[in-house]
Amino acid sequence: xxxxxxxxxxxxxxxxxxxxxxxxxxxxxxxxxxxxxxxxxxxxxxxxxxxxxxxxxxxxxxxxxxxxxxxxxxxxxxxxxxxxxxxxxxxxxxxxxxxxxxxxxxxxxxxxxxxxxxxxxxxxxxxxxxxxxxxxxxxxxxxxxxxxxxxxxxxxxxxxxxxxxxxxxxxxxxxxxxxxxxxxxxxxxxxxxxxxxxxxxxxxxxxxxxxxxxxxxxxxxxxxxxxxxxxxxxxxxxxxxxxxxxxxxxxxxxxxxxxxxxxxxxxxxxxxxxxxxxxxxxxxxx
Numbered sequence: 001x002x003x004x005x006x007x008x009x010x011x012x013x014x015x016x017x018x019x020x021x022x023x024x025x026x027x028x029x030x031x032x033x034x035x036x037x038x039x040x041x042x043x044x045x046x047x048x049x050x051x052x053x054x055x056x057x058x059x060x061x062x063x064x065x066x067x068x069x070x071x072x073x074x075x076x077x078x079x080x081x082x083x084x085x086x087x088x089x090x091x092x093x094x095x096x097x098x099x100x101x102x103x104x105x106x107x108x109x110x111x112x113x114x115x116x117x118x119x120x121x122x123x124x125x126x127x128x129x130x131x132x133x134x135x136x137x138x139x140x141x142x143x144x145x146x147x148x149x150x151x152x153x154x155x156x157x158x159x160x161x162x163x164x165x166x167x168x169x170x171x172x173x174x175x176x177x178x179x180x181x182x183x184x185x186x187x188x189x190x191x192x193x194x195x196x197x198x199x200x201x202x203x204x205x206x207x208x209x210x211x212x213x214x215x216x217x218x219x220x221x222x223x224x225x226x227x228x229x230x231x232x233x234x235x236x237x238x239x240x241x242x243x244x245x246x247x248x249x250x251x252x253x254x255x256x257x258x259x260x261x262x263x264x265x266x267x268x269x270x271x272x273x274x275x276x277x278x279x280x281x282x283x284x285x286x
Contacts, residue, residue: 024201069215231281
């Protein structure tokens with residue numbers, strides 16, 4: 001049975017994102033939530049403990065978490081159990097029109113509430129693109145985030161400019177030549193926060209300006225970033241990097257990483273299913 005309905009497709013075409021309900025089972029969500037708190041060495045029931053570290057910044061890798069909530073965990077079994085879950089893979093396959101995909105080796109997120117007495121954690125969120133939009137034609141691509149817990153509009157979760165992928169080509173003609181190709185001028189654009197339930201997988205179009213929001217609630221936002229892209233055309237060097245990162249329980253190059261090297265020191269390589277081996281690149285789809 002298809003994961004995406006005709007109604008989902010209509011919504012996707014109009015808004016540039018779609019929500020897949022119950023993408024993974026509750027036991028997977030519970031395991032991932034437990035893993036985040038263990039990795040961070042925080043007491044989930046003690047709000048003061050959520051701010052125990054100084055958040056890292058570019059050039060200052062002082063901890064394993066950023067003010068935006070990005071958690072530098074990459075290869076844990078709980079991450080992989082979600083990445084290789086068949087329903088999640090099927091959703092991406094339907095959007096791409098092929099099952100032959102590679103999964104991203106991305107991070108998790110724990111964004112605590114913004115507090116005036118915790119200035120290092122006063123992160124109001126942002127809107128950006130992860131692709132360089134200065135190129136003549138931005139190739140099609142998608143990104144995704146899995147809601148690990150129920151997330152309200154004010155909880156610092158996913159936000160975007162719905163439908164922006166449809167107007168981008170005309171919009172960009174109105175912008176100055178020296179515009180920032182990673183961050184749009186939001187004048188005249190409406191940013192919308194997208195609430196979700198635990199287990200929702202939100203997939204969005206690469207051209208959709210997006211980001212995470214300002215957590216004005218009293219609860220942390222918990223999520224896992226997962227996307228899939230075409231396996232075809234990927235080089236051996238990239239494949240080798242991915243497999244080595246999995247085996248060593250470390251990030252691939254160019255990711256910030258955990259200064260403690262916790263996964264490498266404490267974990268064994270995640271067990272992969274037959275699907276997981278293909279999504280990593282250990283075995284070929286052909």
